[in-house]
Amino acid sequence: MAIVRSQCGQCGVGCGIRAITDTDRRVNIEGDRLHPANGGLLCDRGQALGDAAMTLEGRLLQPLVDGRPAGWDRTIAQVARRLTAILTRHGPGSIALHVGGGLLTEDYYVANKLIKGFFGSAHIHTPWRERTSAAQRAAFGEDVMPAAYEDIDRAAMILLVGDGITAHPVLLTRVQAAREAGVRLVLLTDKNIAIEADLHLKVEPGSAARLLAGALLHGHDTGQHDADFLTRSVAVPAGFWNGLRPGHDIWSVARATGLTPAAIRAFYDEWITTDRVVTLFAGDDTPELAAAVINLHLASGRIGQPGATPFAMAGAANGMGARESGCVADSLAAHSDFAPDARASIARFWGARLLAEGPGLEGEALLRAMRDGRVKALWSIGADPAAEAWLREARGLVPLAIRSTDMLAEQGDGWSILLPSAAWVEKDGTLTGMDRLISRQRRFFPLPGEARPDWWMLTKVAQAMGWSDAFHYERPADIYREHARLTAYGNDGARLLNLRRHAPISNPAYDELTPWRWGEVPFDEGRFPTPDGRARFA
Missing domain, CATH: 2.20.25.90 (ADC-like domains)
Structure with missing residues (x-):
């Protein structure tokens, strides 16, 4: 035992x-x-x-090349040869990646480095990724989720928007415990949900963002926002308030939401006079809702303080790790964009042979590129129920379709090459929770058959393509150290994501790693990672 x-x-x-x-x-x-x-x-x-x-029934336990079993040496050689031929003939942008939301950060890091630094492509399909990431980057200057779970316990009021929390029972239990301890719980939903609250504002579907944007305008018009914080820490675009005015007065909001003007005014007054508010909302909700929540917290100064923060709930198991490593279409790596200085820095660090020049395609735009013949190869890694229909179409559009999976059922689905991946209970590495808490995933059982970690497959293919100097990983700790060094490389404090403390971590220390959160209390001094140190309304 x-x-x-x-x-x-x-x-x-x-x-x-x-x-x-x-x-x-x-x-x-x-x-x-x-x-x-x-x-x-x-x-x-x-x-x-x-x-x-308990069971290995239905598991893919050996590689399949063109439907036939093959050993790893032959399989890696085949993958490398076919990818090399496509890259040589069709150039950067001809290879795309799909990644599920349940990979480990080490898997994401190697996948991102390979496709962006050596295939010259940023085409990464991630249908599980929360829309909040773009809103946070636009508002804060960096994709930083400012909340921590402890903020729930420290709040005076929790505003729970939508029913997304029902997918996270443990988090809901924490919210309910906070309410029992005296925290006021306000529900803002368009349906009845079985959550006991102090106030339930049931609104018309799709109108929650309108209600919160109205609260933003109401706070401005009544002079109840934090004027000092706004002046010092937020860059308000010229004409913003006048542009917000149409459709966001209390009477217009009442018509849109179905609430009475009296109920709306009472909610607005309570929100703005409560210092410690945590707003919990689903990260995959509409961009308008994310912007409304973030703007309301910025205008009132309810950010960067214990118990006062917007809190976007992430659905994917390690979506945060993917965003931190940059394994998404619109980020380069380590919360860096594609600006020339960032590209130059990361190219040096990676020893990149062919660095992607800008954001890539995903979703329907990526399918169009496959139909047009601009993308010739797809490598899909990890389970992703949200992408099943997309993958069915995509694999029939490209000459080379590679799938890393633990499921034998995908045999015969039109994949050129199937690679046997580790199941979750066999994975070893790190992942980041929705509040920036990095924890160790340790395997329960040894790898069965010829199943291998996803980072291992990617590394072996990169080595076979001639890039052994850049892909020299023998264990997850090697990748974690490099990921940590990259977050600190050339980072003079401009980015909050900085794992410098773990850049020299030893193998035994990595094995014994206990949960830790990067970023301390983001924005606690009212400064943001933007050129002028001020946030922007999303």
Whole structure:
């Protein structure tokens, strides 16, 4: 019997677990009482990890090349040869990547480095990615989620927008415990949900953003915003308030939401007079809602303080790790964009042979590029239910379709090459929860058959393509160290993402890594990672 402290990996909360393993892949799962994300709590999905781990039935346990079993040496050679031929003939931008939201940060880092630094492409399809990331980057200057779970306990009021929290039972339990301890809970939804609250504002579908934008205007018109914070820390565009005025007065908001003007005014007055407010909302909600929440917190100065913050709930298990490593279409790496100085810096650090010049395509735009023949190869990695229809079409549009998966059922689905991946209980590395908490995922069981980690496959292909000097990883700790060094490289404080403290971490220290949160309290001095140090309204 062995006890392994690891991660649940079923959603973005990042709950810690204790896996008590036995022979024959039997395991008992319980919440880790020492993990700050859940303190021992665990929902049904986390507890079900043990059932999924017991069987290898339906697993892909060896590579398949053109439908036929092959050893790893031949498979890696085939992948490298075919990708090299496409890259040589069609140039940068001819290869695309799809990544699921449940990979480890080490997998994302190697995938991103390979496609952007050596294939010269930023085409990365990530349908699970929250829209909030763009709003945060526009408002704060960097894709930083400013909240921590402890803010829920420190708040005076929690504004819960939508029903997204029902997908995160452990987080909901924490909210309910805060309410029982005296925190006021206000629900803002367009449906009835089984959550006890002090106030439930039920609005017409799609009107929550209008209500919150109206609160922004109301606070301005009544002089209740934090004028000092606005002047010092927020760059308000010329004409912003007049542009916001149409449709956001209380009477217009009442017509749009179905609430009475009296109820709206009472909510506005309560929100603006409560110093410590946490606004919880789904990160994959509309861009308008994300902007309204962020702008309201900026205007009132309710950010960068304990118990006062916007809090976008992430759905993907390690979507934050993907964003930190840059494994998305519109970011280069380590929260850097494609500006010339950032490209030059990352090209030097990576020893890049062919660095992507700008943001890539995803979604329907990427499918169009495949139909037009501009993209000739797709490598899909990891489970992603949201992408099933997209993948079905995509794999039929490109001459070379590679799939890294743990599921044998994908055999015969039109993939050129299938690569056997590790299942979650066999993965080893790190992931970041929705509040910037980095934790260690430790495997419960050894890799079965010829299954391998995703970072290993990517590394071996890169080496076979002639880039061994840049891809020399032998273990996840090698990748984590490099990722940490990149976040600190040339970072004179302009970016909050800085894992410098772990750049020299030893292998034993990595193995024993305990959860830690980067960024301390973001924006606590009212300064933002923008050229003038001020935020912008999203």
